[in-house]
Amino acid sequence: MSRFLDKKLVFLKPYIPGEQPKGIKKLIKLNTNESPFPPCPGVKKAAGRASKMLNLYSDPACTNAVNAIADFYGLNSKNVFLSNGSDETLAFIFHGFCPKGAAFADITYGFYKVFADMFGIKTRIVPLDNDFNIKVEDYKNLDQTIFIANPNAPTGILLPVCMIEELLLQSPDRLVVVDEAYIDFGGESAVRLIEKYDNIIVVQTFSKSRSLAGARLGFAIANDDLISDLNRMKFSFNPYNVNTISLLAAEEAMKDRQYFEKYRKEIIDNREYLSSELRRIGFKVLDSKANFVFAGRHGSISAKDYYDALRQNNILVRYFDSERIKDFVRITIGTSEQMRLFVETTEIILKGR
Numbered sequence: 001m002s003r004f005l006d007k008k009l010v011f012l013k014p015y016i017p018g019e020q021p022k023g024i025k026k027l028i029k030l031n032t033n034e035s036p037f038p039p040c041p042g043v044k045k046a047a048g049r050a051s052k053m054l055n056l057y058s059d060p061a062c063t064n065a066v067n068a069i070a071d072f073y074g075l076n077s078k079n080v081f082l083s084n085g086s087d088e089t090l091a092f093i094f095h096g097f098c099p100k101g102a103a104f105a106d107i108t109y110g111f112y113k114v115f116a117d118m119f120g121i122k123t124r125i126v127p128l129d130n131d132f133n134i135k136v137e138d139y140k141n142l143d144q145t146i147f148i149a150n151p152n153a154p155t156g157i158l159l160p161v162c163m164i165e166e167l168l169l170q171s172p173d174r175l176v177v178v179d180e181a182y183i184d185f186g187g188e189s190a191v192r193l194i195e196k197y198d199n200i201i202v203v204q205t206f207s208k209s210r211s212l213a214g215a216r217l218g219f220a221i222a223n224d225d226l227i228s229d230l231n232r233m234k235f236s237f238n239p240y241n242v243n244t245i246s247l248l249a250a251e252e253a254m255k256d257r258q259y260f261e262k263y264r265k266e267i268i269d270n271r272e273y274l275s276s277e278l279r280r281i282g283f284k285v286l287d288s289k290a291n292f293v294f295a296g297r298h299g300s301i302s303a304k305d306y307y308d309a310l311r312q313n314n315i316l317v318r319y320f321d322s323e324r325i326k327d328f329v330r331i332t333i334g335t336s337e338q339m340r341l342f343v344e345t346t347e348i349i350l351k352g353r
């Protein structure tokens with residue numbers, strides 16, 4: 001650490017991303033919830049077109065991509081804000097919309113705490129119940145901005161939209177941020193609630209269900225005043241936050257509904273297959289509505305040993321060494337071929353014990 005770093009950042013503990021292995025060794029990568037499928041075909045052509053325009057700045061208003069998102073949801077483009085990954089949108093929200101602090105679950109997306117620390121925001125941690133469910137009543141008397149990952153990570157558990165509405169009704173003067181990174185894998189989006197409530201921001205990403213994690217594309221949906229505040233922050237920080245290649249890619253990915261539907265369904269099918277197989281083998285598997293499952297509490301292997309054994313077999317999953325979830329591993333849903341191999345490998349690992 002240099003002697004020039006501001007004292008308020010000295011204790012900042014950065015977010016630790018899942019490993020991105022270098023060699024394309026025969027490794028099955030199920031650790032960062034990416035899509036196992038390539039982006040839709042239009043993206044490749046778009047990247048070619050975009051490459052010829054890279055001498056110019058990207059469109060700071062992100063017009064065409066924003067319109068494509070608005071069309072997809074049947075909304076006005078004034079209700080859509082595009083960013084460099086949804087992490088950037090979340091950063092703006094922490095920076096600008098948390099004057100009374102931020103409240104979120106003890107087990108949820110790890111970046112919330114990091115953003116709060118980065119921007120000097122006080123946090124109120126609200127524990128999930130014993131079955132890892134959010135108890136909406138626990139938020140009743142809180143006045144901090146609420147962050148709900150829905151479905152939650154790394155549990156995959158979904159909170160029904162009526163419960164989100166309950167949170168909005170608890171206090172009209174409190175903002176609720178619904179991070180729907182995984183909503184396309186079986187949950188109902190809270191997007192429609194923006195028409196009725198002005199204290200909700202829905203955040204989504206192209207990284208999971210649209211196979212574009214490397215393009216860094218995320219967005220917010222909210223009433224026009226909130227969206228214009230997000231733009232106020234963006235234009236005070238990095239007006240060209242989304243590059244031209246990603247802008248064209250976003251447009252293509254939003255317009256190709258057939259491709260989106262096909263692979264989203266395939267992930268859901270593969271998730272149901274993996275969940276039931278792991279249960280058959282003796283694992284506790286939480287009821288996931290995401291593109292991953294959270295599995296563990298097996299009678300004959302600890303989660304850490306399971307993680308290590310999978311790794312020895314060239315399968316990478318995610319293990320979190322923290323008290324309440326140390327008995328589980330998080331497994332990203334891959335292709336049906338990968339899931340069959342995963343189950344096969346698991347059975348071999350357990351046989352050897």
Ligand SMILES: *Cc1c(COP(=O)(O)O)cnc(C)c1O
Binds near residue numbers: 087149205207213
């Ligand atoms: C993956 C993820 C994000 C961030 O995705 P980006 O790649 O930055 O768009 C945000 N929230 C949750 C809960 C996630 O799992």
